[in-house]
Amino acid sequence: MVRIAITKGRIEKDTCKLLKMSGFDTETIENKDRELLIKTKDDIEMIFVKANDVLTFIEHGIVDLGIVGKDTLDESDFNDYDELLDLNIGKCYFAVASYPEYRNKKFNGDKKIATKYPNIAKKYFAKKQENIEIIKMEGSVELGPIIKMTDAIVDIVETGSTLKANRFRDN
Numbered sequence: 001m002v003r004i005a006i007t008k009g010r011i012e013k014d015t016c017k018l019l020k021m022s023g024f025d026t027e028t029i030e031n032k033d034r035e036l037l038i039k040t041k042d043d044i045e046m047i048f049v050k051a052n053d054v055l056t057f058i059e060h061g062i063v064d065l066g067i068v069g070k071d072t073l074d075e076s077d078f079n080d081y082d083e084l085l086d087l088n089i090g091k092c093y094f095a096v097a098s099y100p101e102y103r104n105k106k107f108n109g110d111k112k113i114a115t116k117y118p119n120i121a122k123k124y125f126a127k128k129q130e131n132i133e134i135i136k137m138e139g140s141v142e143l144g145p146i147i148k149m150t151d152a153i154v155d156i157v158e159t160g161s162t163l164k165a166n167r168f169r170d171n
Helices: 010-021 051-059 070-075 100-104 118-127 161-165
Strands: 002-007 037-039 044-049 065-067 093-098 111-115 132-136 152-157
Touching: 002 010, 002 051, 044 051, 051 065, 051 070, 070 118, 093 118, 111 118, 118 132, 118 152
Parallel strands: 002 044, 002 065, 111 132, 111 152
Antiparallel strands: 037 044, 093 152
């Protein structure tokens, strides 16, 4: 038996499609309702968890494999894993985004950046030799500039529709 931790949500759905295309039985996954641990007819156990928990389960030897986004790997301090395969699912990119005037704004001190990804944001701005203050947020980081708490955001973007809806520009 193989035990796999899978990130809930979009990655879960895309993984299920890949498994089905590869000939695996996915009926129990597709009909799992709110179950978190599923055993398939192919003798695979799947645990459905939030992204960071995939790494926790790998670190503690609970699962044999984990399916998680590259953003989670890049942000984590845990690095004792082998990245076996890029499944080409959940394609996104990182963006620095804010209102159009952000590009021309003169800063007195550090730029304030709202993000769920402080390590990635720090590395990016360090390469640009720009000083920043990170405001860590877990939810809608776009609120940072909207409520004038931050100057910009660093976030992953799939379609850009949230940025457009809030009049943000990808810098």
